[in-house]
Amino acid sequence: MKKLVVAALAGVMVLSLTACGNSAKKETEAATTEAATEAATTEAAEAETTEAAETEEMTEVAAVETAAEEEKTAEGGTLVMATNAEFPPYEYHEGDDIVGIDAEVAALIASELGMELQIEDMAFDSVLAAVQSGKADIAMAGITVTEDRKQVVSFSDSYVSASQLIIVAEDSEIAGPDDLVGKKIGVQLGTTGDIYVEDVEDASVERFSKGFEAVQALMQGKVDAVVIDGEPAKVFVNENEEIKLLDQPFTEEEYAIAVAKENEELLGKINDALAVLKENGEFDAVVNKYIGDGEQTAETEAVETEAAEETEAASEAASEAAEEETTEAA
Numbered sequence: 001m002k003k004l005v006v007a008a009l010a011g012v013m014v015l016s017l018t019a020c021g022n023s024a025k026k027e028t029e030a031a032t033t034e035a036a037t038e039a040a041t042t043e044a045a046e047a048e049t050t051e052a053a054e055t056e057e058m059t060e061v062a063a064v065e066t067a068a069e070e071e072k073t074a075e076g077g078t079l080v081m082a083t084n085a086e087f088p089p090y091e092y093h094e095g096d097d098i099v100g101i102d103a104e105v106a107a108l109i110a111s112e113l114g115m116e117l118q119i120e121d122m123a124f125d126s127v128l129a130a131v132q133s134g135k136a137d138i139a140m141a142g143i144t145v146t147e148d149r150k151q152v153v154s155f156s157d158s159y160v161s162a163s164q165l166i167i168v169a170e171d172s173e174i175a176g177p178d179d180l181v182g183k184k185i186g187v188q189l190g191t192t193g194d195i196y197v198e199d200v201e202d203a204s205v206e207r208f209s210k211g212f213e214a215v216q217a218l219m220q221g222k223v224d225a226v227v228i229d230g231e232p233a234k235v236f237v238n239e240n241e242e243i244k245l246l247d248q249p250f251t252e253e254e255y256a257i258a259v260a261k262e263n264e265e266l267l268g269k270i271n272d273a274l275a276v277l278k279e280n281g282e283f284d285a286v287v288n289k290y291i292g293d294g295e296q297t298a299e300t301e302a303v304e305t306e307a308a309e310e311t312e313a314a315s316e317a318a319s320e321a322a323e324e325e326t327t328e329a330a
């Protein structure tokens with residue numbers, strides 16, 4: 001374990017060197033704490049006996065359940081949700097849990113259905129296949145409704161309007177979608193960003209398995225722009241001051257929950273549950289918690305309460321690097 005911590009801290013050092021200005025020390029401290037937490041989390045996770053449900057792939061959302069609810073759960077069974085927990089604020093890792101708007105809304109839907117939610121984390125380009133094959137009951141991953149996807153799964157009523165936004169370096173000449181012609185564009189594999197940049201004339205597309213990796217490539221000058229969903233884009237830009245978000249959206253889209261084509265009954269129940277949650281305000285409460293002025297997540301809270309945003313940028317980048325280092329060392 002010690003080796004892992006050292007590796008994690010080494011990752012931090014390298015990254016903190018790239019941090020600029022007089023807050024470098026503070027950044028290093030914050031980054032080190034973050035890495036230590038990361039390492040401690042890894043250690044705690046390792047210490048835990050390996051119950052099947054506790055593997056990284058199958059994280060159960062911790063829910064405070066009353067005895068009555070538990071009884072309902074036992075009757076209703078488990079609602080398995082496929083997601084890709086690399087998409088803040090919709091789904092991301094917080095310690096051993098997967099949290100975010102989708103994770104919480106899914107838990108509320110499961111509760112409406114008298115079921116227990118189980119989240120299965122996978123690559124984004126696998127979530128629809130998981131639903132098709134029956135490995136998951138629903139997919140919720142900030143999934144944009146498209147005509148092509150409608151051919152393979154059914155979609156619930158839309159629950160969020162979203163857009164693809166363009167992230168560029170602070171000093172970039174790219175000022176809007178039209179300037180992407182002939183540029184090198186980073187996207188997350190299999191997303192609508194990936195699909196729609198195909199139409200940009202003479203552009204070359206670099207595909208990454210995580211949105212954050214595309215953003216890292218942008219910061220390293222390996223791509224000229226990143227096209228990614230608006231809310232994660234805001235999270236990434238808030239954490240890194242050398243990049244900025246362009247105002248003009250690349251596309252306008254709608255997110256919905258995917259269900260297997262033959263599962264019309266579940267689709268109906270999900271739409272009913274969504275309607276109830278929108279009506280009673282619980283849906284908005286979740287959205288406000290993660291976006292806007294509502295109660296803050298640990299992530300956005302850190303961004304906003306830190307006097308210097310760059311502190312968060314360094315620690316976040318370091319934590320990501322530390323995570324990778326740890327994985328490599330393991």
Ligand code: GLN
Pocket residue numbers: 084087124141142143144145188190191192193229
């Ligand atoms: N909304 C985008 C899509 O559906 C990206 C979703 C994601 O990366 N999780 O393709």
